[in-house]
Amino acid sequence: MDRRPLATTVFLSPALLLIGLFVLVPMVLTFWISLHSGGMATPLSDMPWVGLQNFRDVFASPTHQQAFINTGIYVAISLVITVPLALVIGMLVYQPRLRGSALLRTILFAAYVIPTVAIVIVWSQLYSPQYGPIDTALHGLGLPSPAWLSDPNSALISLVIFNVWQMLGYYVVLLVAGLTQIPADVHEAALLDGAGTIREAFSVTIPLLKNSLVFVALMTVINSIQVFDPVYLLTQGGPANSTLSVSFDIQRTVVQYGLAGQASAMAASMLVLIMIIGGAIAVVLRRRSA
Amino acid sequence: MQGWRKRRGLVAAGAVGAALSLALTACSGGGSGSSANGNVTLTYLTHWGPDQVKQLQTVASAFHSKNPKVTIKVQAVPFANLLSTLQTQGSSPTGPTIASIYDLWLPGLIKSGALAKAPSDVASSVKSDWPSNLADDVSSNGDVYGVPNEVDLYALNYNKALFAKAGIANPPTTWDELKADAKKLTDKSAGQQGFGLITNWAAGAVHPFLSLAASNGGSFLKPDKSAADLTSSNDEAAADLYAQLVKDGSTVPSMSAANADTTGPYLDNFANGKTGMIIMANWWESALKKTMGAKASDIATAPVPVGPDGQKSSSISYSWLTVVNGHATSDTQKAAWSFLQFLNGPTSGKTGSSAMGDMLMDQGILPSRTSDLTAHQTELSDPFIKTYVDELPNATPFPVTAGGAQASDALQTHVENLIFGRESPSKAMSGAETEVNAALKAAQ
Numbered sequence: 001m002d003r004r005p006l007a008t009t010v011f012l013s014p015a016l017l018l019i020g021l022f023v024l025v026p027m028v029l030t031f032w033i034s035l036h037s038g039g040m041a042t043p044l045s046d047m048p049w050v051g052l053q054n055f056r057d058v059f060a061s062p063t064h065q066q067a068f069i070n071t072g073i074y075v076a077i078s079l080v081i082t083v084p085l086a087l088v089i090g091m092l093v094y095q096p097r098l099r100g101s102a103l104l105r106t107i108l109f110a111a112y113v114i115p116t117v118a119i120v121i122v123w124s125q126l127y128s129p130q131y132g133p134i135d136t137a138l139h140g141l142g143l144p145s146p147a148w149l150s151d152p153n154s155a156l157i158s159l160v161i162f163n164v165w166q167m168l169g170y171y172v173v174l175l176v177a178g179l180t181q182i183p184a185d186v187h188e189a190a191l192l193d194g195a196g197t198i199r200e201a202f203s204v205t206i207p208l209l210k211n212s213l214v215f216v217a218l219m220t221v222i223n224s225i226q227v228f229d230p231v232y233l234l235t236q237g238g239p240a241n242s243t244l245s246v247s248f249d250i251q252r253t254v255v256q257y258g259l260a261g262q263a264s265a266m267a268a269s270m271l272v273l274i275m276i277i278g279g280a281i282a283v284v285l286r287r288r289s290a
Numbered sequence: 291m292q293g294w295r296k297r298r299g300l301v302a303a304g305a306v307g308a309a310l311s312l313a314l315t316a317c318s319g320g321g322s323g324s325s326a327n328g329n330v331t332l333t334y335l336t337h338w339g340p341d342q343v344k345q346l347q348t349v350a351s352a353f354h355s356k357n358p359k360v361t362i363k364v365q366a367v368p369f370a371n372l373l374s375t376l377q378t379q380g381s382s383p384t385g386p387t388i389a390s391i392y393d394l395w396l397p398g399l400i401k402s403g404a405l406a407k408a409p410s411d412v413a414s415s416v417k418s419d420w421p422s423n424l425a426d427d428v429s430s431n432g433d434v435y436g437v438p439n440e441v442d443l444y445a446l447n448y449n450k451a452l453f454a455k456a457g458i459a460n461p462p463t464t465w466d467e468l469k470a471d472a473k474k475l476t477d478k479s480a481g482q483q484g485f486g487l488i489t490n491w492a493a494g495a496v497h498p499f500l501s502l503a504a505s506n507g508g509s510f511l512k513p514d515k516s517a518a519d520l521t522s523s524n525d526e527a528a529a530d531l532y533a534q535l536v537k538d539g540s541t542v543p544s545m546s547a548a549n550a551d552t553t554g555p556y557l558d559n560f561a562n563g564k565t566g567m568i569i570m571a572n573w574w575e576s577a578l579k580k581t582m583g584a585k586a587s588d589i590a591t592a593p594v595p596v597g598p599d600g601q602k603s604s605s606i607s608y609s610w611l612t613v614v615n616g617h618a619t620s621d622t623q624k625a626a627w628s629f630l631q632f633l634n635g636p637t638s639g640k641t642g643s644s645a646m647g648d649m650l651m652d653q654g655i656l657p658s659r660t661s662d663l664t665a666h667q668t669e670l671s672d673p674f675i676k677t678y679v680d681e682l683p684n685a686t687p688f689p690v691t692a693g694g695a696q697a698s699d700a701l702q703t704h705v706e707n708l709i710f711g712r713e714s715p716s717k718a719m720s721g722a723e724t725e726v727n728a729a730l731k732a733a734q
Contacts, residue, residue: 041381041402057732062725063703124549130558147544150489150555152710232370233550238490239543240706255374257696258398259732 027271034264040254047261054265064266066241067249070156071225074245077160078224083217086168087209090175091201105176108169116166116229123162124149124234149235152242159230159243167223171216178212179205218281225274246270323384323622330625332362335376335386337369342649349645353632360625370550380404383617387626390439393427393609397692398733400430406616408434412627424658427690428611436611437630440573440650441658443607443685444501444594445677447560447578448567451588452482456566461592463603465506465531468567468595472540475566484540486565487532487709488556491548492695495702497606497688498569503528504604504686506597510701511726515691518726520701520719524599529715531597532708543709553577561585569594572678575654591677605678607685609658636661656682693733700725 029044034054036047058064089108093101111119126132127148135145146154182205190200206213228247231237237244237252246266254263323331334346343366350362365386367375373395379385381404391399399405408416413434417425420438428436448461456475462468472484488494500510508524511517519525535541545565548554557574559565561581579586593603612633614626632638638645639662647662651669656678663670663679670679688694704722707713713721 039398039402040377041404057728061728062721063700129544129555130562150544150547152706152712236370236490236550238702238706239547240489240710240712241703251374252699255377256699257693257729257733258377258402259696262732 030264030267030271033260034268035261037259037261039258040260042260050261054261055269058262058265058269063241063244064249064262067244067246067266068269070242070244071227071246074156074160074163074227075221075224077157078163079217079220081160082164082167082171082220083213085164086171086175086216087206087213089168090172090179091205093172094176094179105169105173108172110169111166112170117233119162119166120230120233123230127158149243150239152238152240155235155239155243159227159234162230163224163227167220171220174216174219175209175212178209181212182208214281218278221277222274225270323619328359328621330360330622332360332387332622332626332629333385334362334364335372335389336364336366337372337390338366340366342653345645345649345652349633349638350629352638352645353629356632357625357628360629362629368551376404380615381617383615383619383622385615385617387615387618387622388612388630389615390610390612391436393611393690394688394694394698396428396435396611396613396690397430397694399613400435401692404616405435406614406618406623406626408436408614409624409627412437412631415631419659419661421658421660423687424609427609427687436613437634438609438611438658439634439646440655441607441609441682442571442573442656443678443681444497444569444571444605445591445681446567446594447570447589447591449560449563449565449588450590451585452563452566461567461590462595463593464595465502465597469531469534469538469540472535472566473538476538476540478539480564482564482566483542483545483559484566485535486556486560486568487535487541487543487546488548488568488570489543489546489706489709490554491552492698492702493571493608494548494552494556495705496698497571497608499528499532499701499705500686500688501569501594501605502531502597504600504606505594505602506600508597509686511689511691511697511730515689515730517730518697518723520723520726521716524597526715526719527597527599529705529708529719532705533715536709536711541709543711546709557581563588572675573653573655575674579654589674591674593677593681602684603681604684604686605681606688607682608688634659636665639665641665691730691733693730696729696733697726700729 035051037050038047093104126134129135129150138145148158149155186204190204226247227245231243231245231248235243237248250263250266253259343364346364354361376389416434416437424438428434428438446461452475458471458474462471475484503525506524506527508522509519512519545559546556548556560568578589594605596603612630614623634644634646636642636644639648643662643665644659647657647659650657651666701722704718708715708718
């Protein structure tokens with residue numbers, strides 16, 4: 001039992017104040033603005049009430065619908081590729097007999113710490129249909145090359161590849177940390193019981209790595225849902241809105257179109273969606289644990 | 291023990307206080323404003339490159355020598371960040387005092403109260419020293435809100451060397467000639483397309499399309515700007531033209547992409563002789579010269595080809611203007627308008643031109659002030675730019691109206707769907723019209 005509630009409150013209050021000021025207040029304001037109309041520079045007191053009209057406009061607009069669909073596809077593909085790939089690489093890198101595993105982990109993690117702007121510039125050249133080394137290599141092998149960012153059928157997957165490349169090292173490091181938590185005698189017991197490498201991986205390692213895998217999956221979803229930089233720097237949502245993401249759509253709606261109400265409605269909808277997805281994952285996990 | 295706890299508490303309080311002070315300092319805004327002794331500091335926000343920023347600083351220094359109490363700083367941001375910088379910083383009295391903006395942004399900025407009305411002397415000067423359609427462009431309900439600077443329009447840019455190789459003597463003047471020439475200029479094995487289009491960039495996708503539509507008697511919006519006019523037969527014909535060019539293989543959609551800075555594969559393909567013709571604006575001359583070097587002399591310009599229902603070639607035109615922060619103090623606003631009068635006046639540049647006119651001509655961009663067009667008559671006779679100058683009287687201004695930016699993006703989406711074969715011409719135009727109308731309504 002806490003015998004010093006006053007001291008606890010006093011020492012927690014600076015952090016709570018900052019969280020309240022910079023997290024809760026903007027969230028509440030966003031919901032408030034979503035029920036009003038106005039631009040970025042319109043004083044809050046001058047914004048007229050429109051109720052749920054902004055939400056109706058957002059969900060009726062083919063462009064905004066496309067943004068939600070694109071973001072959903074981006075998240076799903078990122079999740080399906082990133083988590084298994086990070087797991088495989090993490091398990092390979094964690095091999096005790098592997099020389100240079102620390103260097104390999106450093107190289108993998110380097111992509112995560114380099115500023116996105118710099119990486120985007122490099123990838124725009126990699127994807128270049130005229131000068132890009134990827135296309136040059138494919139043509140050298142006699143293979144056809146997609147148009148990458150220049151074709152609506154391949155632009156979104158091109159951004160997914162970029163995202164996986166950038167984030168993989170971070171998730172590998174997280175999973176390696178999780179692997180270090182598995183006691184060595186568990187692996188020894190499995191070996192003694194006659195389990196092969198693959199059987200051990202599926203029956204012992206992966207189940208014991210569950211918490212780390214869930215965390216990596218959640219981080220992938222949260223990171224992917226917020227995709228903005230590569231869209232803003234590489235494609236501006238095109239071609240033909242094929243890479244339009246919710247974050248970029250929000251930015252464009254409030255800055256270019258001056259519709260802060262609609263942009264806030266999209267942000268509020270996104271928050272509710274993330275809470276539903278997070279809640280669903282938590283419920284499924286709780287049921288499995290039970 | 292108690293002494294240590296007391297020290298920890300003091301340290302914690304000190305840390306919170308320092309953090310709050312830093313936060314308050316960071317939130318204190320930019321460097322514009324007036325001080326108690328009457329000195330005024332102005333910030334000029336632009337998207338221009340380093341060379342033009344230096345030129346602006348030179349003009350600012352010249353103004354400062356005549357007006358010692360006024361100091362001007364130039365703040366440059368990439369084009370893609372210009373509007374967002376203005377939106378986030380422009381609502382503060384200490385935000386950018388003067389900004390160079392695209393005319394399409396004007397209605398939204400006026401509505402948000404971000405802009406100052408021009409004083410009567412500046413307004414009179416704008417109305418008398420600029421063509422009336424440009425003076426109208428910078429006005430709302432009869433009030434002038436800025437000083438026009440550049441005007442941009444479109445023309446057919448073509449590669450004379452490729453034309454000669456294909457045995458074509460002259461650039462096309464009609465849509466039928468355009469289709470025929472584009473076919474002759476297409477060489478799949480060499481990765482060469484006859485006619486290039488632009489995607490991933492609203493102006494690049496929309497303006498050439500609307501220029502062709504205008505050259506066929508069509509228009510983007512109805513005359514009162516209340517609704518779209520994209521399902522007219524004149525506009526649908528332009529959509530059919532695009533579909534036909536793609537179907538013939540004369541336009542390769544994957545060669546059309548633009549980057550966020552408006553360069554990219556579409557420019558590289560034209561500069562490297564992989565595209566025979568493209569409709570583009572006058573301002574890209576400097577980008578072409580930089581990319582092509584000596585081979586830039588292969589490029590020539592001609593009016594936009596006329597459609598079967600059109601009477602004459604008509605390019606879409608748009609303009610830029612400089613505006614003043616409506617939240618700045620009255621002293622700061624007064625100094626800002628005074629500087630703009632100087633920058634755009636006939637005494638700040640060479641041989642009767644304004645300094646703004648000189649800077650624009652350096653970049654191959656058309657000035658809009660009447661006296662600047664006269665002062666630069668010789669340079670404007672350059673074969674590349676002459677087409678644009680000659681076509682200026684026939685140009686159709688892109689409508690400046692609330693919701694214009696969203697309407698333009700809506701049309702861009704459907705034009706790109708058309709280019710990539712995702713929509714038929716009629717579906718693209720009807721889809722665009724529905725979304726454009728929704729955008730215009732949302733902005734009211």
